[in-house]
Amino acid sequence: MENYRQKKLLVYLVLAITMMSFYCHSAFAKDLGVVGEIYPIQEEDLLNFILRRIAHMQKSGDWQKLQNQFRDRVQQHADRPRPVSAIRKAVETRSWQYNPSITVPYDLKDAKGNIFAKAGTTVNPLSFITIRSTLVFFNGDDKNQVQWVLSFNQKYPRKTKLILINGSVSEQIKRLHQPIYFDQGGKLTAKFNIQHVPAIVVQERDHLKISEIAL
Numbered sequence: 001m002e003n004y005r006q007k008k009l010l011v012y013l014v015l016a017i018t019m020m021s022f023y024c025h026s027a028f029a030k031d032l033g034v035v036g037e038i039y040p041i042q043e044e045d046l047l048n049f050i051l052r053r054i055a056h057m058q059k060s061g062d063w064q065k066l067q068n069q070f071r072d073r074v075q076q077h078a079d080r081p082r083p084v085s086a087i088r089k090a091v092e093t094r095s096w097q098y099n100p101s102i103t104v105p106y107d108l109k110d111a112k113g114n115i116f117a118k119a120g121t122t123v124n125p126l127s128f129i130t131i132r133s134t135l136v137f138f139n140g141d142d143k144n145q146v147q148w149v150l151s152f153n154q155k156y157p158r159k160t161k162l163i164l165i166n167g168s169v170s171e172q173i174k175r176l177h178q179p180i181y182f183d184q185g186g187k188l189t190a191k192f193n194i195q196h197v198p199a200i201v202v203q204e205r206d207h208l209k210i211s212e213i214a215l
Contacts (some may be wrong), residue, residue: 083166084186089142090196095211098192098201100125126206133161135201137183137194140167144215145198149176152200165189165197 057066101124108117117123134156138145153160153176163181164172172180183189192201196212203209 079170080168081182081184084183084189086186087137087139087165087189087194088196089139089145090198090212090214093212093214095209096193097204098208098210099206100208124206126203126208131203131208133159135163135188136160136198137163137165137189137200138198140164140169140172140180146172146175148198148213148215153178163188 058064101122104117104119104121104123106119107115109115136149136152138149140146149162158178160178161181162172162176162178163183165183165186169180169182189195189199192199192208192210194210194212198215199210199212201208201210
């Protein structure tokens, strides 16, 4: 039995060497034509592959699970956007002024083409408009800040715009009974140089007064 296995192994080895020798020599041989039928290489279209995978996921229920997960992530992000991480709780009260004036980079024209502000002109929007609401920035996950906002709203009912830098929008709407905004990306706090909350922004004549309030 052992001799049979050895002879069989020897036959396979001779065959392998013969085939290698054939392929090596064939590189230098002339074209002998086509032996037998040949077929084009078939590769599945990518779009068909994707559609087939989707159909399979729909049958198995995985497609619905994927849609539910995506919907939940979108809802969660809308209700609780990424916090403004650079903002901390105020430990001292401080105030400063913010001048919103801008220098017009080019001529501004009305619908009829009349120039109402030439390039280089400095314009202060607060000379033409009045911000009647107090902007209130706070952390919705801080119970003390939420309680302070409740008290502030009682003093100035319907005169605030509440802006979260962290927390759940839906929870604060239920608690404070008014629209809640979120400073996504920290754009407003960066513009006003707010580094601590709670903070308020109010208009005083042609400038804004910004205050960070220690509780």
